[in-house]
Amino acid sequence: xxxxxxxxxxxxxxxxxxxxxGSEIYGGFSGFWDYGPYGIELxxxxxxxxxxMFVQEREDMCGVDAAIIMNPEAWKASGHVAGxxxxxxxxxxxxxxxxxxxxxxxxxxxxxSFGEVRQFNMMFSTQVGAADGALSYLRPExxxxxxxxxxxxxxxxxxxxxxxxxxxxxxxxxxIAPRDFVFRSREFEQMEIEYFVRPGEWEAAFxxxxxxxxxxxxxxxxxxxxxxxxxxxxxxxAHYSKRTIDFEFDFPFGRKELYGLAYRTDFxxxxxxxxxxxxxxxxxxxxxxxxxxHVIEPSFGVDRTVLALLSAAYAEDDLGGESRTYxxxxxxxxxxxxxxxxxxxxxxxxxxKAREVYAMLKKSVPQVMWDDNGNIGKRYRRQDEIGTPxxxxxxFDTLGEKPELKDTVTLRDRxxxxxxxxxxxxxxxxxxx
Ligand code: ATP
Numbered sequence: 001x002x003x004x005x006x007x008x009x010x011x012x013x014x015x016x017x018x019x020x021x022g023s024e025i026y027g028g029f030s031g032f033w034d035y036g037p038y039g040i041e042l043x044x045x046x047x048x049x050x051x052x053m054f055v056q057e058r059e060d061m062c063g064v065d066a067a068i069i070m071n072p073e074a075w076k077a078s079g080h081v082a083g084x085x086x087x088x089x090x091x092x093x094x095x096x097x098x099x100x101x102x103x104x105x106x107x108x109x110x111x112x113s114f115g116e117v118r119q120f121n122m123m124f125s126t127q128v129g130a131a132d133g134a135l136s137y138l139r140p141e142x143x144x145x146x147x148x149x150x151x152x153x154x155x156x157x158x159x160x161x162x163x164x165x166x167x168x169x170x171x172x173x174x175x176i177a178p179r180d181f182v183f184r185s186r187e188f189e190q191m192e193i194e195y196f197v198r199p200g201e202w203e204a205a206f207x208x209x210x211x212x213x214x215x216x217x218x219x220x221x222x223x224x225x226x227x228x229x230x231x232x233x234x235x236x237x238a239h240y241s242k243r244t245i246d247f248e249f250d251f252p253f254g255r256k257e258l259y260g261l262a263y264r265t266d267f268x269x270x271x272x273x274x275x276x277x278x279x280x281x282x283x284x285x286x287x288x289x290x291x292x293x294h295v296i297e298p299s300f301g302v303d304r305t306v307l308a309l310l311s312a313a314y315a316e317d318d319l320g321g322e323s324r325t326y327x328x329x330x331x332x333x334x335x336x337x338x339x340x341x342x343x344x345x346x347x348x349x350x351x352x353k354a355r356e357v358y359a360m361l362k363k364s365v366p367q368v369m370w371d372d373n374g375n376i377g378k379r380y381r382r383q384d385e386i387g388t389p390x391x392x393x394x395x396f397d398t399l400g401e402k403p404e405l406k407d408t409v410t411l412r413d414r415x416x417x418x419x420x421x422x423x424x425x426x427x428x429x430x431x432x433x
Contacts, residue, residue: 006252009310010181012325016386018042018310018335019424029267031178031186038386039306041335041367043189046305047168049219049332050191054166054212061164061193062157066145068170069128072136074144077275078268080123081240084140086210088120088176099176122173125184138172143297146194147268151280158243161282161293162205164195168302175216180253182303189302194264195294198283202263205296209261213298221330222308226250227258240267249308257428259300264290309333313387319417322377327387328415331433336388338431339369341379343395354394355411357424361392365431380412389414399422 013019018039022032028390035043055061072303075081087100093112100117107114123140127133139145146165153165168191178184185215197205210229218228232244249258269292273280281290332338342354342363351372362368369388371379376393391412400406409427412419422430 005311005314006181008325009252009314012314012327012385013039013181013310018386019306027033031175031184033303036153038335042309042329042333043302043306045333045335046302046309047189047191050216051166051168053216054164054191054193060159060162060402061166062153062159063166063168064146064149064153065169066149066167068145068172069126069136070139070144070148072134072276074148074272075123075137075140077271078135078144078147079271080140080144081121081124084123085119085121086176087117089114089117091115091426099177102177106128118430120174120176122175124172124174139170140173141171141299141325142167142169142190142192143194143268143299146192147272149365150194150196150269151278153240154282155322161284162195162197162201164193164253166191166193168192180251180256180310182307183251183253183256184419191300191302193298194268195296195298197268198284198290198295199294202265202294203297206261208247208265209296209298213259213261213300216300217247220305220309220333220377221312222305223259224248225310226308226312228255238262240264249304249311251307252311258304259301260297262297262299264295264297266294269293320394324381324384326384326414329387334387334389335367336369336383336386337365337367338390338392339371339383339388340392341371341376341394343376343393345372349399350394350396353399357394357398357427360424361428362433364428367433380417387414392427392431 015152016038017036020034020036021028021036021365023029032194046299055063064244088097089100089111090097091107091112092115094107096107096109124138125135126138128136146167169189170187171190175184175186178186187257195209214224226249228248230246230248232246237244242265243263245261246329247259248255269280280292280350282293283290309329313329316323316325338361340354340358342350356372393410398407398409405421408421408423411422411427411430412417
């Protein structure tokens with residue numbers, strides 16, 4: 001039952017400290033979510049992997065971290081003030097509001113009829129400064145901060161085309177109907193790249209980034225079989241785009257957009273150059289030509305990645321005659337890479353040795369946890385539920401009860417439940433991958 005599956009994921013995420021409803025003690029706040037201790041580790045792992053893959057390991061990429069609130073002129077130039085809107089309808093009877101493209105002809109709550117469809121701008125506005133606060137906006141996408149710094153980056157680094165600028169950060173949209181857990185929220189995080197190319201080279205760059213989106217999915221552990229490319233029809237594309245592919249994922253609530261890849265032409269640089277008066281052309285040293293580069297934009301949602309990973313990883317099975325729930329995360333994103341236990345809590349020599357093993361492992365792999373609470377079976381279940389790939393137990397053989405097994409531990413695999421005896425060096429090598 002897909003609905004049941006979604007409920008189970010939401011409930012596990014809350015119970016085990018991945019994601020909590022925002023402002024929960026005040027009754028929550030629709031469209032806002034808080035990440036807990038394991039959620040933040042998962043999210044950081046995703047962001048670090050992305051940054052390493054797309055910024056640090058490449059020669060043609062660099063990063064920025066721009067302010068969330070920009071001069072409002074930037075959002076006028078980008079077209080967001082005039083056009084970043086969803087169609088809104090209000091029920092004439094119960095006054096509830098819906099996105100017109102997501103409901104039928106009558107109110108799903110009370111059966112009432114709808115009034116006129118109107119365009120609702122999704123940018124959050126805010127007042128900046130004490131005296132006659134100037135109206136500005138919380139950015140609805142991170143891209144704006146990249147375009148606004150295009151000239152700065154070119155002047156600082158003199159990069160050769162093609163090159164890209166990446167940014168990870170919060171974005172805010174006053175969604176009419178936040179729903180499906182963190183899939184559609186009002187505050188979320190994006191990982192975006194603006195990849196600048198010569199106008200004639202956009203198609204090759206588009207194809208390269210299309211491959212890179214799949215490469216990223218593979219690196220975090222989003223199964224290829226659950227991802228589907230959709231060529232977006234011209235009438236459905238954003239105002240700035242000449243070609244868009246949506247990468248949809250089979251979420252428990254249906255096939256929905258995970259990431260987007262868009263060819264934005266020179267729309268943004270041209271618009272910002274016109275509105276700001278700055279010269280945003282690029283001087284090609286070899287041909288001595290000046291022109292506005294065109295842009296390919298891969299856009300990744302951090303929260304939708306978290307949700308896709310939770311959905312793909314959630315599993316139930318029977319292990320040793322007991323039913324269990326576990327998250328089969330790829331070790332690269334698992335919040336905790338391994339947990340270390342002393343077999344018994346009340347044997348000081350075992351606890352001391354286990355502490356030693358724990359400290360040693362933690363030096364090479366910081367995301368390692370200590371647990372001596374309850375029996376071993378319970379500890380395994382707890383770690384399975386948060387997706388820890390390995391559990392390590394220190395027992396009497398580790399202490400040398402059987403001399404040939406001294407300084408070996410048991411290493412238990414999350415997915416199979418199988419245990420192996422391995423030497424300490426081997427344990428570190430296995431956990432560190
Ligand atoms: P949708 O059609 O689902 O509203 P969109 O096409 O407006 O999404 P984009 O503007 O392409 O989304 O945003 C780029 C990425 O940012 C999306 O692919 C998604 O991963 C993420 N994203 C967009 N809106 C939200 C949101 N409300 N909550 C969480 N993530 C979002």
